[in-house]
Amino acid sequence: MASMVADGLRQGKDFLGPGLPERKDRMTADSFNAVEIDLAALRENYANIQAVAGAGVRVMAVVKADAYGHGMVAAARSLWEAGARTFGVAEIEEGIALRQAGVGGEIVILLGILPAAAPEIVRHDLTPVLFDLETVAELSRRAVAAQKEVDVHLKVDVGMGRLGIAPEQAVVFASAIAGLPGLRLAGLLSHLPMADQPEAAAATAGQLALFNRVLAQVAALAPADRFVHIANSAGLLYHPASRFNMVRAGISLYGCYPDGAAVPVAGRPVLRPVMRFVSRVLQVKELPAGAGISYGHTFVTSRPTRLAVLPVGYDDGYLRRLSNRAVVLIRGQRMPICGRVCMNACMADITDLPDAATVKPGDEVVLMGCQGDEEIDADQVAAWLETISYEVLCLFGNRNRRIYRN
Numbered sequence: 001m002a003s004m005v006a007d008g009l010r011q012g013k014d015f016l017g018p019g020l021p022e023r024k025d026r027m028t029a030d031s032f033n034a035v036e037i038d039l040a041a042l043r044e045n046y047a048n049i050q051a052v053a054g055a056g057v058r059v060m061a062v063v064k065a066d067a068y069g070h071g072m073v074a075a076a077r078s079l080w081e082a083g084a085r086t087f088g089v090a091e092i093e094e095g096i097a098l099r100q101a102g103v104g105g106e107i108v109i110l111l112g113i114l115p116a117a118a119p120e121i122v123r124h125d126l127t128p129v130l131f132d133l134e135t136v137a138e139l140s141r142r143a144v145a146a147q148k149e150v151d152v153h154l155k156v157d158v159g160m161g162r163l164g165i166a167p168e169q170a171v172v173f174a175s176a177i178a179g180l181p182g183l184r185l186a187g188l189l190s191h192l193p194m195a196d197q198p199e200a201a202a203a204t205a206g207q208l209a210l211f212n213r214v215l216a217q218v219a220a221l222a223p224a225d226r227f228v229h230i231a232n233s234a235g236l237l238y239h240p241a242s243r244f245n246m247v248r249a250g251i252s253l254y255g256c257y258p259d260g261a262a263v264p265v266a267g268r269p270v271l272r273p274v275m276r277f278v279s280r281v282l283q284v285k286e287l288p289a290g291a292g293i294s295y296g297h298t299f300v301t302s303r304p305t306r307l308a309v310l311p312v313g314y315d316d317g318y319l320r321r322l323s324n325r326a327v328v329l330i331r332g333q334r335m336p337i338c339g340r341v342c343m344n345a346c347m348a349d350i351t352d353l354p355d356a357a358t359v360k361p362g363d364e365v366v367l368m369g370c371q372g373d374e375e376i377d378a379d380q381v382a383a384w385l386e387t388i389s390y391e392v393l394c395l396f397g398n399r400n401r402r403i404y405r406n
């Protein structure tokens with residue numbers, strides 16, 4: 001998956017790599033569209049999450065999927081400045097890329113590895129999640145050969161139905177790891193499937209109880225300073241009993257609440273959106289009543305209409321499902337998208353904009369984020385797309401040029 005993202009970027013247009021400064025001199029030749037990443041907001045979210053987690057709890061900053069579209073290396077460096085020392089990625093190649101960018105600390109490979117990747121784990125001091133005895137054995141051999149000790153985290157499946165060993169296997173696995181040279185059982189983890197659903201609180205409590213039983217069984221096999229973690233952002237925010245001594249924060253770092261709630265609830269940290277998706281007006285035109293707009297004429301003007309043509313479409317992640325559904329911000333006002341979204345273009349009806357006559361090519365259009373006093377957040381876009389904020393951030397962030405601020 002990570003390589004697909006990277007391929008997408010290589011094929012994509014005009015990508016400014018993570019960490020590169022904004023190049024004002026290139027503006028005229030750049031794509032019309034960009035995601036703006038506010039690194040100050042990212043650091044602030046990290047600090048607020050750490051405060052909620054508590055002083056004794058390590059926050060793993062999850063930066064997989066190119067940091068949910070925000071750019072993995074730039075995000076990790078900024079989070080390091082904010083105090084992060086543990087990072088979570090999906091695949092080993094992401095961990096290697098972080099090391100090659102000079103990121104220190106602990107880098108946990110959340111999807112784990114196949115045995116063949118053991119030498120790379122050892123070489124780059126990465127921390128794999130383990131759930132397979134063949135991988136355990138191979139990693140031990142490679143660590144011994146390199147005269148190193150490798151930290152590993154053992155994953156137990158307590159109800160996610162995804163990666164991890166069965167709870168009954170925990171003692172066998174923990175004993176195997178403890179008994180092999182070159183390995184240190186530095187962490188025990190699991191994952192919660194429904195921590196974001198208040199109505200599933202009983203199921204979450206049951207999974208936590210099972211996890212606690214497994215922990216009690218393997219306690220003597222792990223060092224005293226091992227990390228215990230099961231909480232994603234939803235666990236961390238809504239289930240304090242799931243925090244143990246490490247939490248894995250992903251979506252919350254990027255400024256979204258995992259349950260999509262727009263209304264802040266007492267005790268929730270303030271989270272600020274980190275990504276803004278902007279485009280520009282390409283053409284402004286006037287059309288009479290009765291004019292059909294875009295493919296299929298799914299929108300027909302009912303009055304003399306002022307139209308802004310925008311150079312953004314489904315190739316830029318602004319999906320066709322947004323046709324006749326989304327709104328964009330122009331001059332700080334919400335303006336509807338009318339007609340079908342095309343591959344690289346769509347249209348906004350700006351007739352109702354008070355100063356519509358002064359809108360001109362080059363004016364900023366916000367597809368997601370703030371402009372003036374108005375805001376379109378990722379959850380709003382997700383509702384139009386019938387999905388979740390996570391997918392929106394990956395979609396916009398990994399399809400467009402990134403500009404870093406702060």
Ligand SMILES: *Cc1c(COP(=O)(O)O)cnc(C)c1O
Nearest residue numbers: 062110232233248249250251252
């Ligand atoms: C992605 C991921 C997380 C982060 O989840 P959020 O809901 O984004 O906080 C945590 N744990 C694992 C295993 C993950 O894959």
